[in-house]
Amino acid sequence: MTVENGIGASVRRKEDQRFITGNGHYLDDINRVGQTYGYFLRSPHAFAKINNIDLAAAKAAPGVVDIFTGADMVADGIGGLICGWGITSKDGSPHNAPPHNSMAVDAVRHVGDQVAFVIAETLQQAKDAAELIEVDYEVLTPVTNISKALAPGAPQIHEEAPGNLCYDWELGDKAAVDAAFANAAHISKIDLINNRLSPNPMEPRAALGEYDAGSEELTLHTTSQNPHVARLIMSAFLGIAPENKLRVIAPDVGGGFGSKIFVYAEETTTIWAARKINRPVKWTADRSEAFLTDAHGRDHVSHAELAMDNDGKILAFRVSTQANMGAYLSTFASAVPTYLYGTLLSGQYKIPSIYVEVKAGFTNTTAVDAYRGAGRPEATYVVERMMDTAARDLGMDPTEFRLKNFIQPDAYPYETPVIMTYDSGDYPLAMNMAKEMIDYNGFAARKAQSEANGKIRGIGTAAYIEACGIAPSAAVGSLGAGVGLWESAEVRFNPTGSVTVFTGSHSHGQGHETTFAQIIADKLGVPIESVEVVHGDTSKVPFGMGTYGSRSLAVGGSAIVKAVDKIVEKSKKIAAHLMEASVEDIEHEHGVFSVAGTDKQMTMGEIAFAAYVPHNYPADLEPGMAENAFYDPLNFTFPAGTHIAEVEIDPTTGVVDIVDWAAVDDFGNIINPMIVEGQVHGGVAQGIGQALLEGVVYDDESGQLITGSYMDYCMPRADDLPNFRITTTNTPCPSNPLGVKGCGEAGAIAAPAALMNAIVNALGKDIDMPATPEKIWRAINSN
Amino acid sequence: MYSFDYERPSGVNEAVSAIREDDKFLAGGQTLLPTLKLRLAQADKLIDLSGIAELKGISVSESEVSIGAMTRHVDVANSADVKSAIPALAYLASHIGDAQVRNRGTIGGSISNNDPAADYPAALVGLGATVHTNKRSISAEDFFVDLFETALEEDELVTKVTFPVPEKAGYAKFPNPASRFALTGVFVAQTAQGVRVAVTGAGPCVFRQTDMEAALSSNFSADAVSGIKTEASGLSADIHASADYRANLISVMAARAVQAAS
C-alpha cells in the first residue's frame, strides 16, 4: 500500500505558496514598536592599528541613540567569538585561535572589520552619524594570499599566531606512502588552486535584538541555520545572557549555503546592544556588507602526487595543502580543511595508503569557513583532477582508469586509510550509467564534428564521494568537535488528529516543511496538509543542532522517525485496550491499527483523540499523544556518484559552452524526488559557478576587496547552465532508519571537478578555476 | 542615500531653468539611483525628466531615426520602425542589461553617463549620429569626450538623438560575465559617408577603429577584419580582461558584427 503524498512522492513544496506570493517572514520583514537601527562603521583598510576612535561628533548627530566600540563590549565582560573545533598540529600543539572580538579593539585585520556600532532612530541617521566618527588608523602592510602569508617575512597578523600559522596538521601513514612511492612504476603530479568563493545567499544576514527588562529575557531574531548552537555559543562563551534567558529565533531564512551556520560579530553585537539601550535594535546587512563579511568558502593551494604500478593500479596518494583561514578563525573553520577534507581523499578508490598534510594560516581577508560541501568539494577536486591527470599520463581513458581502481560493491564496510568507513555504494554502476546517459562512446565523433566547426570539444568525469549527516557524536568528539552532532524531534498530535512536528533541523530553502510532512503522512497516515513543521525557535523546539552538511534528513529525519516509533508503540497499547485485544495482536500500517486476523481497526486520529479524551483508557498509560526523540547516528552517510560534463570551446574567445551534463547520484532512499532534483540542479549550478565564473579577488597590495558587488563577482545565471540529465541510484544507507544519504551538496562537490576535467581534456593542458574565457584563450594561444 | 529635494517638471525649459550646481537630472535612474544609494554620489535636488512628454518617443523617416532622450531601451528594442530601419540598433538595445534595466533605462541617461562599457555609444559613433540638446547639436564623436565625460554642460539637457539610416549595420557584444555590460562591443556600419567601426568597452571611451574601416571599405566581409589587430596599449585592463584579450575581442567582435550586418 502506498500513501498519498508519502515517501517517494514528488509533492509540491508546501512552503512555496508563502515564499512565492511574498508572504514569507524573513528577518527584515519583522519590526517592533520603538525599534532602533544599527549600522556598523567598518574598516576601509585591510590591516591597520587603531590609535584612537573619536565618537564625540557622531554621538551628537541627530537621531543617534548610542554608539558602541569593541572596548565597550570588553568592558562589559563580553567574550570573543570562538572556533568550535580544536585541531591538533603534527607536533601535538593545539591550533592557534587568536582573539576575535566582535568589534575591533586595537587593530583591524580585513577590509570590512567592525569598528563601531551606531544606533539611531533611522538607518539614514545611523549612516550619517557613522561618517562623523573619526578613527586614527596606522595603516600596515597587508597580506591576502595564503602562500605569501605562510612564507618567512610575511606581515604578522596576530601576535598569537607566529608566522600566521593556525595549524600544521597531518593524517595518514607517511612512511607507508613514502615507501609505496619509492617503488612505484608511475608517479603523476598536479598543482591546484581551489578558488575563494562568496556564498551569496539571496537574503543577506540580519538580526533583531530585543530586551525585556521585566523578565530580563533577550530575544534575538537572526538569519541562522542553527539557532540553538548560536544561543549556546552566545551564552556559554560570550556571556550575552544565560541560556534560559536568551531566546534565538531563525524565522524564514533565504538561503545560507553554510554561511549562516556561524556565530558572527554583527548578530552578537546587536543582541548585546539591545540590552544596553533597552530598546529593540535591528541590523540588516546590505549586499556590500555580505560580500565583505559573510564567511567565504574554499581558498586552498594544493600539490598532489599519485603512485601507480605497471597496470595502472593506484598504490599511494599524497597531498599537501595550504588553507586560507582569513583574518580570524570562524566558528567551524578549522574543521573544513582537515576532518571534512583529508578524510575524503580516498575518493571512490581503493588506495592502500594515503598521507595528507595541511597548513592553515591567517591573512588580511574575510574569514573562510564551510560553504556548500565544506572540505568535500576541495577533496573531490584534488582527487578527481588527480585521477584525470594520472589517466592522461598513463595514456588510459579516464573512466577506464577509475573503473579499474574503484572500491567494488562487495567491499562494504570499507575502511579507508584516512579513517572513514564507507557503508554502502555501487560506484561502477553510477559510472557506467552516466557514460551511457551522455553517450560517452560517441564522444570521439562529436569531437571531430566540433573540430570541423572550428570548436574544441572536451569531456570530463568526476566520481565524487562525500560524508554527510555529520555524526556520530562520539566520533566527531574524538576528532576535536566542541559539540555533539545528533538531532532532536518531537511529534505532537493535537486532539483533532492534526500533527505538529518540532525539529532541531533548520530549513532555509531546503523544503523541510514538505519532506518531513511526507514522513509523517507515510508513517502515520496523516494528510500532509494536517502536518505543521516547526523549526528555528529555541523556545519552541527541543535543543537541535541545525542544518548543514546535508544532515537534515539523515539525522533530523531519523529523529522524527524515532519519535514516530514511540507514537506507534503507545498507540498500539491504546488500540489494544479500545479494541479489547492484546498488544501483540495489534498490527500497524500507515496510521491504521488493526487486530490481527479480524476486521477490527482504528485510525491514528481516533487513537489520538482517545489519548486526549481518555474516558476509556488503559489505567497504566499517560494521557496525551506527544513523543520526542534524540537521534545520534551510527556513522556518516556516504552519498556518491558520477557526473560527466561535455563542453565545446570557442577558440577565438575562450568561451566555454556546456553542451551536456549527466549526473548519477546515489542518495540512498528518496523521500521527495522533485526536491532532490532541485537540490542537484542548485548544487551543480553553484559548482559550475565555481569552475567558470566565481572568484573572490583581493588587491594584492592594498588588500581591498575588488569583487565587492555583482558588477565584478559573477554568479551563475540560467543561461550559463546546460540542461541536466539527472538520475539516481538508490543503495539504502544502512546506518539510519530511513536509509537516506543526503543530497544538498553533491552537485557543488561533483561539478567543479567534472567541468574542469572536461575543459582540461579539451585544451590538453591544466588550467585553474575559475576558467574564464581569457584564461582559456591564453591557454589555447600559448604553447 | 543622502536626502535630496525632488522636482518633476513638465517641459524642457522648466527642467533646465530649475537646475543648479549639485542638482541632477533623473532619467531611468538605473545608474544614478544605485550610486546615490551607495552614497557614492550626492544631489541637492533630483529633477525627474519622466514628466516631459516631448523627450519621449521614436520617429523614423526614410533617412533618419530620431529617438527622444527619455525613450527606454525596451521601446527601442521593440520598435517595429527601428527594427526595419536599423535592425542593429534595436538588437543593441535588446541586449542592454536585463529586463528590469531595459524597462527603466533610457538612451539619454545612457549616453549622458558615458560609461566606458555602455552599448549605445558604439551605435552613436558607429552610425555617425547627432546628439541634440536644449542648446545645440553635437556630433557623436564630439559628444563622448572621455571616461564618464561628455561635452554636456551643467545645465544642458539631451533632448534626442538622430541616427542617419545606414545601408547596413551590425553590432556584436562580448558581455562582461558578471555585469553583462560590454567587455568589448563593436558596431559596424556601411553608410553613405563610408564604413564606420566603433568600439566600446575596450577602452576608456568609445573609439573608431580606422584600420578596420579602411579594410572594410574595400571588402565588407568578416574575413577582411578578423585578422586586423588593435594595439593593446591604451586599452583597458581589469580583473575581467587584460588589454591583450580586449584587443583580440575587438577583432573577433568586429568580424561577427560584419557577419550580422543587415
Ligand SMILES: Cc1cc2nc3c(=O)[nH]c(=O)nc-3n(C[C@H](O)[C@H](O)[C@H](O)COP(=O)(O)OP(=O)(O)OC[C@H]3O[C@@H](n4cnc5c(N)ncnc54)[C@H](O)[C@@H]3O)c2cc1C
Ligand atoms: C544591472 C544593470 C545592468 C546594466 N547593463 C547595461 C548594459 O549591458 N549596457 C549598457 O549600455 N548599460 C547597462 N546598464 C546601464 C543602463 O543602460 C542605464 O540605463 C544607463 O546607464 C543610464 O540610463 P538611465 O536612464 O537609467 O539614467 P539615470 O541613471 O537616471 O541617469 C544617468 C546620468 O545621466 C544624467 N542624465 C539622464 N538623462 C539625461 C539627459 N536627458 N540629459 C542630460 N543628462 C541626463 C543623469 O543626471 C545621471 O547623471 C546597466 C545598468 C544596470 C543597473
